Amino acid sequence: MTTTTEPAAEFELDILRYGLIEVAREMNEALMRSAFSPVCRDILDCTTAIHIRSGDAWETAAQWEGCMQHAFTSPHIVNFVMDEFDLDTLQPGDVIFVNDPWRGTIHQSDVNLLRPVFVDGRVEFILHSTSHLVDLGGPIPGGFSNGTQTAFEEQIKLPPSLLYANDVPVRPLFNYILENNRVPQLVLGDLRALHGCLVVGERQLQALVARGGLDRVKAAGRYAIEATEASMRRGIAGIPDGDYTVEDFLDEDGVTDEPIPVRVTVKVRGDSMEIDFSGSGRQPLGNCGTAWCEAVRCIEAVKLMADPGTPVNSGTLRPIETLLPQGSVVCVLPPSSCSNHADIGARCINAVAGALSEAIGDRSIACDTGTALVISLGGIDTRPGHGGTPWGAFALTGGGWGGTWKEDGISFCVTPIGNCRTSVQEHVEIESPLIVAQHEMVADTAGAGRYRGGLGSVYTLTAQADTIVTVTCDRVRVGAPGAAGAGAGAPAFGWYIKDFDLARHADPLDLRPAEPLFGMFDADGRPDPNHGGFCRGARYSTGKFSGLVLKAGDAIRFLIGGGGGWGDPLARDLGRLERDLRDGLYSPEFAVLAFGAVLDGERIDRDATARRRAELAALRAAGTWSVPVATPLNWIL
Structure with missing residues (x-):
């Protein structure tokens, strides 16, 4: 050689x-x-x-x-x-x-x-x-x-x-x-x-x-x-020097019901940066902290916003120092549990992206869904011909990315922390006693904005043999926040449906056969992220639970929120909004509520909409109107 x-x-x-x-x-x-x-x-x-x-x-x-x-x-x-x-x-x-x-x-x-x-x-x-x-x-x-x-x-x-x-x-x-x-x-x-x-x-x-x-x-x-x-240094050098602080939250840790603060201060100096998590919550009793990896994993947000084009290697990390307080949610000490790393990781990326958005202003991006909603499944396959074989599977349900300063967010995809694919449904059904009955986008889940967020989805899974299910989900209390005056995406919800029949239970907005598992609900059981109570009337007081037994013939259904919007929704191009309505991405009711649209049949009345938007802008200035959190409006109870 x-x-x-x-x-x-x-x-x-x-x-x-x-x-x-x-x-x-x-x-x-x-x-x-x-x-x-x-x-x-x-x-x-x-x-x-x-x-x-x-x-x-x-x-x-x-x-x-x-x-x-x-x-x-x-x-x-x-x-x-x-x-x-x-x-x-x-x-x-x-x-x-x-x-x-x-x-x-x-x-x-x-x-x-x-x-x-x-x-x-x-x-x-x-x-x-x-x-x-x-x-x-x-x-x-x-x-x-x-x-x-x-x-x-x-x-x-x-x-x-x-x-x-x-x-x-x-x-x-x-x-x-x-x-x-x-x-x-x-x-x-x-x-x-x-x-x-x-x-x-x-x-x-x-x-x-x-x-x-x-x-x-x-x-x-x-x-x-x-x-x-x-x-990377050229990208960071384009961010104005300063200290930019954002605080976000995990819903809870699966053991207590207390929200967990995730606080980050991004300090930009020239072509280098410090990411300081001081002020974040103590290490949780539950398993949703991380041992150390937020030292580097949160840098994904910097990469996405400052230098998206170059390959990732050790040079990606060199311009950035990260401070992790020991014994906090971002640096748990042994023997703390940290098996659910996904939600804290997504939240740290959201927080750093939010701080950078504050820094760069008109080139910012809104938060993605912020939870992968990981479903872990397993059991004994009792179907004829499978001989009682143990099996295991995973499902990533997919949400939406946030809107940006120049385009709508990406719909129906996994959060950037993974950037993985969702499950291949045919493989799930061949290799497991499961049937994926639904996996599709849901209207009114994307945060409203001049550029809307990406849409979330509904995921309905039925069992052919008794199945042990673990659900790992956050963003149940509040959906992904918007940026530059936009609205938040929809939060996440879950339901259990007995004796599932697609012919009778295909409508994800029909809640009559469904038992709530988690979400924000009003007193009647209607999903309501604006005024509802956290897990009110639901089986679980958390979106993070293990040991649910999905009986053969039954189904679980999840609604995964979309990304936050970017910019004033009262400034969204009406041609784009008409296309959203034609494509079924927003309902007419939500377009009226969040975008100030005035509809004339299937078309938007331009003059009346301009007047209505001016009225809403005045109400917002007076503090009596705000952009609503995205959520489907036509629930059937």
Whole structure:
């Protein structure tokens, strides 16, 4: 193998840095093609990365993300692990396993495999694959152990441990993992896929080194990091210097009913930034805090707003320092439970995006739905021919992103923290005793604004065998806030429907057969985010619960809110609003209420609307009118 110390031309470095990204892409595609569970194969809750040696530490040179949050935490995971593992004892073909949140992983369901790559007898690269596993034991299938208060009540947790030695499985560790979960066939398949993609990656990386030379490939990795850092700094430099503070809330922690404050101050100085979470709530009794990962995961908001175009690597993180108060909701101390990381992560991104929106004003964006509404499912498949087989599955229901200064928000998608796909419904129905009866957009869920938010959705799931269900949901009290004077998106709701029949129960606004599970309801059971009570009359006093038994033949239905709007809804272009009405995105009633529209049949009366909008603007100035929170208006009770 030849190496050279001659400086490479910039175009050669550019070719080689994209060669590294291509290796990461090949790893990710190999992982998805060979994974057994829908979590990795369909939902894309996975990431692959290439780390290069940088003195005594490691930096991420290239990634290919499915789940966005893993791309931001990956640079730290490798350093957590390699600081502890004796590098000199590693051999070619060794693979390290870790899933400990206090050693870098996000929660115990996210497993990370690290493989050293030797060049001329020295470890020069670490290849990294990560994915959520469908189960690793614990009290409920799937890992979001809502209601637990310590990590000891959750799934199995391992420090950095050798999973493969010279590409031979370490049998005691495999046996321990496989005998402590409900679906060993899926877990074994996914572990082999996570290992196999590293083998693919090493083969491709060694070929790249053979073609370009070790020094040039490493130089290309450093060039990639520095190019991303420079681009991030240019983006941050375009934000006015200042301190920008926002406070948001989690609904509660699943144990108590107290809202949990998430307070952030973004301090911009030149081309660098400090994100300070001082003032955030104490670590919760429930499982919705995080061990450390908001140190980097919240930077997703900066990336989206300041530098959306460059690849994510260690250079993305260099211009930003994050302060996490120990013992707070963003930095829980062991043995606190932190299996439900999704809602606090989404809220931190919302808060940082809100602070940056305050800073940049007319180029701001509104908040996304702010909850993934993760549904974890499992049980014994009692359908004929399935022989009582244990099974497990996940569903991501999808909401909406916020409106921006130049366009409406994206509808019917997962929050940016994941940027994953929703479930592939055909696969759910083939592999699980479940039928996805509905998964579609719902009118009047998008925050009203000059540019509306993206729409939320309804998700109705029926069971063919008794199923244990865990629901992880926030934004139940208040929907995603708008920006620049716009309205909030709809909050989330859930219902249980016995003896489900699509012919009779297809209308998501018909509440007559439905038992409320959670939401904001008035005294009659009507969803009312403006004046209703939190979980009034509902089975649960939280959107975060475990152990619901969905009986065969019954259904659960969720309404997931949309993103916040951007700008004054009284300034929304009437042509756009007419198109929204034609497409069924807003009802005529909501268009009148939130946009000041005056309708003449299916068309908007321009002159009458202008007069009505002037009246509403005057009422708003007097403090007697405000933009209503988005919510469907035509409920049937």
